[in-house]
Amino acid sequence: MSTTFHPEEVSIIMSAFKAKDTIGEAIASALNGTHRNLEILVSEDGLTDGTENTVVTDMAGKDQRIKYYKNPTNLGAYKSRNLMIEAATGQFIAFLDSDDIWEPNKLEECLKMLKQHPEVKSVGHALRYLDKRGNKVGYLPHILQIQKNCRRFKKTVRFPGFFPQL
Incomplete structure (x- = not known):
């Protein structure tokens, strides 16, 4: 998989499994945060009925920063995350679980610490x-x-x- 690297961009990695009730709010918390230079890579892991996660596909249709991937079989969270890391284009990687919500300044604070302390x-x-x-x-x-x-x-x-x- 060949990707273009984007400095200052944060690639948010999200593995989703049976998350239709929580994933929209989780994605929105990242999109509505103070750091705007991001991409969200969602790996759907475990839909067995052949359908798409319409919450994610609808959001991806409205915001190009959301990229939706559907695993052909259930790979588990770790393998799904590793696939998304390979597809990531950001300088930084962040993990957001599909049932979590971020504070608006979460990425800003983490990036500030990384920039102030390059070690x-x-x-x-x-x-x-x-x-x-x-x-x-x-x-x-x-x-x-x-x-x-x-x-x-x-x-x-x-x-x-x-x-x-x-």
Whole structure:
């Protein structure tokens, strides 16, 4: 697969499996974010009835940044993501699960950390759990927010990473 590389672009990789109820909102959260230079590569993995995911195909018809791929068979999330990474054209890769919603500034904050610290190869963040009405039901702070764990992480991992608060 031959692709053209686009600096500053973020390729958002999304593997979808039985996600028709959540995927539209997940895609919209990335499209409506503050970072606009992006592509969203959706790999449909597991439609067994021969139909297309009309939520994604309708959105892709309205926004050229959305690219829809349908696996011929169920490959699983990891293989699907790897195929989308091969097709990606962005300078950066981000993963968005089909049932997740991003904060509007998520990509901006992650890119800011990467640009300020070129030695950093990976960024992540904490998670907020919401119920179906959008009410906060839990919060999982990233373990690396604790200084001792940050030092241990730097010693044991081959590449440094930062975890900005969003």
